[in-house]
Amino acid sequence: MRSLISEHARHSPARPAPFPGGETPSRRRIPKENVYAGTAPPSGDPYRSPSSTAKPLGDITPTLNLTLPPRPLKRKLDVSPAVCPRPEAEAADSGVQVVVRIRPPRSVEGEEAPDPCLCRTSANSVAIQGQTFTFDAVADAASTQEDFFTLVGPPLVENCLAGLNSSIFTYGQTGSGKTYTMWGPLSATSGDSVACERGLAPRVFEHLFARIKQEQGKHKDKELIHSCTCSFLEIYNEQITDLLDPMQKNLQIREDVKTACVYVESLTKESVSTMKDVTPLLLKGLANRRTESTSANADSSRSHCVFTCVIKSESKNLEAGSNSIRMSRMNLVDLAGSERQKLTHAAGDRLKEAGNINRSLSALGNLINILAEISQSGKPWQHVPYRNSKLTFLLQESLGGNAMLAMICTVSPSESCKSETLSTLRFAQRAKL
Numbered sequence: 001m002r003s004l005i006s007e008h009a010r011h012s013p014a015r016p017a018p019f020p021g022g023e024t025p026s027r028r029r030i031p032k033e034n035v036y037a038g039t040a041p042p043s044g045d046p047y048r049s050p051s052s053t054a055k056p057l058g059d060i061t062p063t064l065n066l067t068l069p070p071r072p073l074k075r076k077l078d079v080s081p082a083v084c085p086r087p088e089a090e091a092a093d094s095g096v097q098v099v100v101r102i103r104p105p106r107s108v109e110g111e112e113a114p115d116p117c118l119c120r121t122s123a124n125s126v127a128i129q130g131q132t133f134t135f136d137a138v139a140d141a142a143s144t145q146e147d148f149f150t151l152v153g154p155p156l157v158e159n160c161l162a163g164l165n166s167s168i169f170t171y172g173q174t175g176s177g178k179t180y181t182m183w184g185p186l187s188a189t190s191g192d193s194v195a196c197e198r199g200l201a202p203r204v205f206e207h208l209f210a211r212i213k214q215e216q217g218k219h220k221d222k223e224l225i226h227s228c229t230c231s232f233l234e235i236y237n238e239q240i241t242d243l244l245d246p247m248q249k250n251l252q253i254r255e256d257v258k259t260a261c262v263y264v265e266s267l268t269k270e271s272v273s274t275m276k277d278v279t280p281l282l283l284k285g286l287a288n289r290r291t292e293s294t295s296a297n298a299d300s301s302r303s304h305c306v307f308t309c310v311i312k313s314e315s316k317n318l319e320a321g322s323n324s325i326r327m328s329r330m331n332l333v334d335l336a337g338s339e340r341q342k343l344t345h346a347a348g349d350r351l352k353e354a355g356n357i358n359r360s361l362s363a364l365g366n367l368i369n370i371l372a373e374i375s376q377s378g379k380p381w382q383h384v385p386y387r388n389s390k391l392t393f394l395l396q397e398s399l400g401g402n403a404m405l406a407m408i409c410t411v412s413p414s415e416s417c418k419s420e421t422l423s424t425l426r427f428a429q430r431a432k433l
């Protein structure tokens, strides 16, 4: 997260972000994959497995023409006042946006809904137990899927089109609405039920394809060509499975020695250019995701799942006779739910899963603490523990450096979830640092 690295990096997007000691400095550069043009092929394209036979991109880039992404930060979370206006000062210059979504209370038939333990006190704050927490935006139980998309979807797409690695994470207690927010019900994605229930992912792709078409129309002289390649994986008990080909289990994360880019070996990649291409991938991957019935959620996701789209745009400068290529990576990350094992009475496999989930979430929390501390103190850190979990190792390029991140923290208003809700809000507050 740019804002978590340093003031200097924030104001110098063209320069490598200073890397806090310990790991290879090159890892924290603006990834070469993002924007480049010239004769050298991006051998470290993390999306192409080393065995890939795809034509090296460098073959079509005869002259050096380095294009750097514009600073898109002012555009982040530009939402209409009707939805959830953000306070300008807070969100304007940050690489990470933290948005809280309060789910509707669970109603028991024949019973009145109990008083909620937290409430939204303004467009960007919530109060619980006399404490107020402030974020970039807070969406209450009345917010619709469309409202929520408007809040985080368009800025994500714009950042990606500008060549920045950008991600959305959903984080929260089990049953608090992460999966609902990210994907929506499967029946809505497949078109079997009301489209208004569709989650962020299908809406983001719809918007992406519409924006690509718009850009191509606007810049006809540049002969813009976009290509999008998607993959879908889950991390379950610290093992990676390809959700588009679930026979491929225990896949390994590799690091390209030349560029220090991280990729998953042998992961299925599919080219997409319309919703007709994306929808089956979402449906297939989500159907293959590991879910179980738990005491907190009848259909609980037991894994972290990551949908990645690499967007490549090529443009020609006919006058100069040069081509330029811009690449970015969009990650949609639905984290498995945190849970108190004592409260959920997990046992056997569920207990092992819960242990792994909580361990990897706490590795993510620790990492965020460290990045926040580096950002605040400006001091280098001996060792940034990206490798403490598969999740942080895989997503390190989305967590540090110049990546853009929207962290969606989902919470329940029920009294029985109060301690989990508080812990989610504290996590969210650290992320906002």
Ligand SMILES: Nc1ncnc2c1ncn2[C@@H]1O[C@H](COP(=O)(O)OP(=O)(O)OP(=O)(O)O)[C@@H](O)[C@H]1O
Pocket: 102, 103, 104, 141, 172, 173, 174, 175, 176, 177, 178, 179, 180, 181, 297, 299, 300, 301, 302, 335, 336, 337, 338, 410
């Ligand atoms: N904002 C919301 N509006 C309507 N229904 C919701 C909302 N959020 C969650 N739900 C419903 O609550 C139930 C649990 O939500 P969901 O599965 O998204 O939780 P989760 O946080 O992903 O849980 P887990 O971590 O256990 O997978 C689902 O039936 C979902 O449809």
